[in-house]
Amino acid sequence: VAALIGQKEYGKVLKRSTYITLITVLFLILIKAIAFWFTGSIVILSTLADSFFDFVITATNFFLVRMSLREETDQHRFGFGKYEALSSFIEAMFIFSVSMFILFLSAQRVISPETIPHTNIALAVMIVSIIVNFFLVRYQSSIIKETESISARAEHTHYFQDLLTNLAVIIAIVLVGNFNLTLADPLFAAAISIYMIYSSIGIFRKSIDILIDKEIDDKLKDEIKQIVMSHPKVDGFHDFKTRQSGSSQGKFFMQMHIEINEHTSLNESHNIVDQVEEQILKEFPDAEVILHVDPNNIVEKKVWND
Incomplete structure (x- = not known):
């Protein structure tokens, strides 16, 4: 069980984690946008959209977590702790919505398959993404052990999914580029979307538990x-x-x-x-x-x- 830390230290740890995450995600958005520009791959689009919403969600989380750490006031005697659960709830809704959209695009691409040009560029970008995501997930694991924060756990879950997503994207690119299996692009994108939908439901449930005052462990x-x-x-x-x-x-x-x-x-x-x-x-x-x-x-x- 992780050691419990004070609220002030807790806030510092989460702020530092958020800054590192935002910088990392901005870098991933840039290189994935370049890869999509050259390839038009739907599976790369799915990871680009995911990274874009990662940035929006992480920035929103940062604001809501800071709100949750405010001292109680005369009008809010129980404090603002539920803001953090609210941020995780919003994150789950974003993940679910984006996943459904990518699932829809995947279905269209299955009906009308397309080849992926410049697969070497796409492959190089996704390898870099995997390396960056790997170190980000390891860092977030240490944050969870230190804070046991529900918002940090939600972000860790999502970025671990990104790591798996990038691996799947590489497989899809290899199959399309080397074996001309054009259906691999939409099918892998659909599989990633389904997995993200499943994970978002878990985050949603945990957030709701706190928002409706479920008993502690x-x-x-x-x-x-x-x-x-x-x-x-x-x-x-x-x-x-x-x-x-x-x-x-x-x-x-x-x-x-x-x-x-x-x-x-x-x-x-x-x-x-x-x-x-x-x-x-x-x-x-x-x-x-x-x-x-x-x-x-x-x-x-x-x-x-x-």
């Missing part, structure tokens, strides 16, 4: 339960609810009713709650914790490890 919840029950004066708990902010695994909101002996004084009950909260925040410094005390004699059923 069971592993994190179990850690919190262990912390709460480790206090010697806590008899149990109930009404344990959580939701993730969207920025990182460590940024979440939780509320819980903890059960203590009915003879405990108000001051001591308050101290117990403070101690439990302190231990939770020690492990999850960016969490927002709300604890309520109930005397155990009025609780109908204690809940533990549910």
